[in-house]
Amino acid sequence: MDTPGSVRFRFSRQSSYLPLDSPITPGFYYSGSSATVAESEDSHFVVNREVPVLEVIEFADVSSDGGSAETAAAEEEVDELEIPASVKLMYAAHEGDVEAIMELVEECGADVNFRDIDQRTALHVAACQGYRDVVKLLIQFKADVNPKDHWGSTPLADAIYYKNHEVVKLLEDHGAELPGTFLKASWRGIEVAVKKLGDEVFTDEEKLRAFRDELALLQRIRHPNVVQFLGAVTQSTPMMIVTELLPKGDLCEYLLDKDGLKPRTAVRYALDIARGMSYLHEIKPHPVIHCDLEPSNILRDDSGHLKVADFGVSKLLKVSQGAEENRPVLYDDSSCRYIAPELYRNEDYNTKVDVFSFALIFQEMIEGCPAFSSKEGKEAQRAYSQHKRPPFKASGKSYTHGLRELIEECWNGDPVKRPTFRQIILRLDHIHNRLGRKKRWIKVRPLKCFQRNESSLGSHGSSSYARR
Incomplete structure (x- = not known):
């Protein structure tokens, strides 16, 4: 046939x-x-x-x-095919079948926190569908309300995206929070973004004093590619960090709908990130090391440019928790994918850890998918430690003018061999200019002096061509 x-x-x-x-x-x-x-x-x-x-x-x-x-x-x-109860739970959540969910959990022992290959749980599915009763039941069965899927999204983020308002309220009432994003608030008559900080972190007066000192430093930071830090609430609980509001969302969300960006767009975005990070790294007397540079911490403004966000939170939290100097805070599985190997191994580190993260983000913008997308974050880290790097699957035209070589230098296993962001900017500027230069033939009028000569020779109305 x-x-x-x-x-x-x-x-x-x-x-x-x-x-x-x-x-x-x-x-x-x-x-x-x-x-x-x-x-x-x-x-x-x-x-x-x-x-x-x-x-x-x-x-x-x-x-x-x-x-x-x-x-x-x-x-x-x-x-004879037997499907695990936890897998059936995912389908029941998709169908909104409350009775089936109760039976699967109570009688068949289904795991309410079971994750599929995309790291999504039954709560993710129910939140997308807007099944309030299913969400409530899963929470009663002790489902984790803040699990992150492969793309860093939580059930609350999914419920907000699909405008399931009842589910949003229910999740927030049970402690659900948005990953890597801020709550919207009004401050001194303007709309701002607010990030709440846990009360348990600030129980020591000495740590709190160090935290306020760091806040004073961040308040002086001014750069077009860095989210503006406006202030913080430290005299009452919950303590909060206040920044400018960028309603366009983050780079992670933006890339979800893209099958890879055009080289010129990717380079322009990479320049925005590099300029912001270069500014933070060159702050005196001590550089601000991001330590958690990933697409969800890079926000888009109204003009289409990118701004680095959350650049001080990881460092501030480290200070407030009394961590050793040059030792990172703990990372969840989605963040592990972007951090440098030395940072993940709890070794000494410097500004070059952010260069490593930058390389992974840059390649993701071109490829259209995260580094080692088929692996979990910790598995990706093991690959980095074995000197493995994400494959370049996009066409050679996507990595024109030395983009691939630049990315490979930035994720070099030896931090000393990674370029600084100042050096990265110089190279990206050169590449961006070459990408913007288009050769084409255009018709131009001859100069008057040549027109007179042509008239004397009988070449009336002739024109010439020039290559630009």
Whole structure:
């Protein structure tokens, strides 16, 4: 039989899970957020995953005139297939089936904090769908309200994105917080962003004094590519850090809808990040080391430029917690993907840790996906320690004019060999100028002196061409 063209089934993050009892085609089940389904010449159906969520199981399509032993074995295999209770829980959350969830958790022992390959939980799914009763039930079963998925998103962030207001309120009432973002507030008549800090951090008066000293330094920071620090609340609880509000969101969210940026755009964004970081690293008497530079900590302003955010929080928290000098604070799994190996190993570090993170972000902007996207953050760190680096999959045109070589220098395993941000800016400026220079033929009028000569020679109305 003729092989038809591939049929593409697209499911948004909101609809990543289909019912277990509703296979797309007799003979196989589909699981995933994007797949290509095609019928082959021997009447078998094949699933090729692009964005895997759960393991795909392939079965042969049973023909009506074929009664072979292999067919019977395939049917028996389908009948005997056992799907884990925790996986069924994800589907039940997608369908909003409260009774099924109660049965799976209470009788079958399903894990309410089970994560799929994209690190999403049942609470993520229910929050996307807007199932308030399901969210409430999962919380009653002790589900973690602040889990981060592969993209750094939490159930609260998903509920806000899909405008599920009742779910948003329920999650906030149970302590859910937005990752790497700030709450919106009004301060002195203007809208600002506010980040709350835990009360338990500031129990020691000496640590609190050191924290206020650091705040005084941050208040003097002024740069177009750095989020403006406005002040802090330290006299009452909860303590808060106040910054300018950038409602356009962060770079992480922006890149989700992109299949990689054009080289000129990526270079322009990289220049914004490098300029902001260069300013922070050259502050006297001591540089401000970000230690947590990642796409969710880079915000977009109204003009389309990027600003570095959260640059002082990790350092301030380290001071307030009494950590040793040049020792990092703890990182969650999503942040691990972007930090330098020496920082993750709790070794001495300097400003070059931010250069390493910059390289990973720069490559992500071009490739359209995070470094080692198929691995968890800690697995990515093990790869870095083994001197492995993310592959360059984009075309050579995407890494024109030495962009690949620059990225490789920035994530060098030896911090000494990584360039400074001042050096990075010089190279990016040169590349940006070359990318903006387009050679084309244009028609120009000849100079008057040549027009007179041409008239005398009988070449009236002639024109010339020049290459720009």
